[in-house]
Structures are given as structure tokens and as C-alpha cells.
Amino acid sequence: DQQVKQNSPSLSVQEGRISILNCDYTNSMFDYFLWYKKYPAEGPTFLISISSIKDKNEDGRFTVFLNKSAKHLSLHIVPSQPGDSAVYFCAAQDDKIIFGKGTRLHILP
Amino acid sequence: EAGVVQSPRYKIIEKKQPVAFWCNPISGHNTLYWYRQNLGQGPELLIRYENEEAVDDSQLPKDRFSAERLKGVDSTLKIQPAELGDSAVYLCASSLRQTHSYNEQFFGPGTRLTVL
Numbered sequence: 001d002q003q004v005k006q007n008s009p010s011l012s013v014q015e016g017r018i019s020i021l022n023c024d025y026t027n028s029m030f031d032y033f034l035w036y037k038k039y040p041a042e043g044p045t046f047l048i049s050i051s052s053i054k055d056k057n058e059d060g061r062f063t064v065f066l067n068k069s070a071k072h073l074s075l076h077i078v079p080s081q082p083g084d085s086a087v088y089f090c091a092a093q094d095d096k097i098i099f100g101k102g103t104r105l106h107i108l109p
Numbered sequence: 110e111a112g113v114v115q116s117p118r119y120k121i122i123e124k125k126q127p128v129a130f131w132c133n134p135i136s137g138h139n140t141l142y143w144y145r146q147n148l149g150q151g152p153e154l155l156i157r158y159e160n161e162e163a164v165d166d167s168q169l170p171k172d173r174f175s176a177e178r179l180k181g182v183d184s185t186l187k188i189q190p191a192e193l194g195d196s197a198v199y200l201c202a203s204s205l206r207q208t209h210s211y212n213e214q215f216f217g218p219g220t221r222l223t224v225l
Contacts, residue, residue, distance in 0.1 A: 049211040
């Protein structure tokens with residue numbers, strides 16, 4: 001049973017527009033949520049996090065929103081750039097980190 | 110600063126053969142993780158070490174998998190014997206374990222294992 005779900009396997013967005021990646025979770029005890037980015041043949045790299053007591057965290061072009069009542073979070077990237085093309089993993093932390101299956105983002109020229 | 114180092118990067122073996130993976134974490138990181146990533150899936154934790162102690166190995170298939178972290182630095186993960194279903198990318202990560210904060214893990218590039 002998946003505790004962290006990313007229901008969109010892939011997403012294509014025009015360069016310069018906003019990319020929105022979604023994630024749902026089932027365990028209300030998670031205390032942090034994280035996004036990781038992965039390029040081919042490389043390990044995942046940390047992108048941004050949000051505490052469960054916050055509803056928004058922003059870092060440059062990246063903003064994560066958390067809706068605890070809906071057990072939903074989203075990552076917004078604006079404006080989207082070609083280098084943002086990668087697989088994005090949503091992850092949730094209690095005692096350990098549980099990853100979703102990932103969403104492959106394609107930024108179109 | 111050097112990142113997490115893993116070797117080999119790629120390994121192809123026949124089923125029933127043994128295989129071992131090696132990981133050197135970031136200097137000073139006390140926590141080390143081994144993950145398995147199957148195709149189209151996210152990383153799944155196999156084992157977590159705090160220094161030299163395995164504190165979470167609940168997802169490690171102990172009949173064929175073993176791991177060690179001697180002296181609390183480098184670690185090896187072994188599979189003996191390998192099965193076709195073990196084909197995956199094996200990721201090593203390390204972190205400075207912190208309480209009351211998110212746990213940023215730094216990943217190595219992984220070892221892609223193919224079992225024929």
C-alpha cells in the first residue's frame with residue numbers, strides 16, 4: 001500500500017510556463033515533506049522541503065504548497081526552464097523517508 | 110567536497126551468482142542508507158545505519174541480502190545468490206542525522222544491476 005502517491009507518470013510543459021507536480025499521502029504522522037530531482041544516470045538530489053506545520057515554502061523558482069486536510073502537496077516551478085527536465089520524486093518523512101514513484105517532467109522549447 | 114561514491118556503476122551477472130556493491134559516504138555523515146530502485150518506481154529503503162549500527166533493516170531480504178558498515182564509514186551490500194528480480198539500481202545515501210528537522214539525504218549515482 002503506497003503511502004506517497006504521484007499519480008502523473010509524466011508531464012510536459014512549455015518553457016517559461018508554470019510546472020505543477022502533485023503528490024498525495026496517506027499518513028498524517030509525516031512531519032516533513034521533500035522533493036527530490038533526478039537526472040538520468042545520477043542519484044536523486046534534494047530540491048526543497050516543507051514542514052507539516054507550514055502550508056507554503058518558497059525557494060527561488062520553486063514553491064511547495066501543503067494542504068494537510070486534503071493530504072496533498074504540490075511543487076510549482078515558475079518559470080520552467082529546459083534544465084528542469086528530470087524526474088521529480090515526492091517524499092515524506094517520519095522516522096524514515098518514503099518516496100513516491102516519481103513524475104517525469106519534460107520542458108518543451 | 111566529494112559526494113557519495115559508489116562502485117561499480119554497472120554490473121551484469123547471471124542468476125545464482127553473488128554480487129557486492131560498495132559505498133563511501135560524505136565525510137562526517139553518520140547515517141548511511143541503502144535503497145533499491147526498481148524501474149518506474151521510487152527508491153525503497155533496504156537498510157539504515159547510524160554509525161556502525163544497523164538501526165532499520167526491516168525491508169532487507171535477509172535470506173539473500175547482507176550489509177555491513179565496518180568502522181562506521183564505508184559500507185558494502187551483498188546479494189548471494191542473485192535472482193532475476195534483483196535487477197534494479199542500488200542507491201547509497203548519507204546524511205547528518207538531525208532531530209526536529211528534515212533529513213536531507215545525499216545520494217550516490219547508484220549501481221545498476223542486471224541479472225540474466
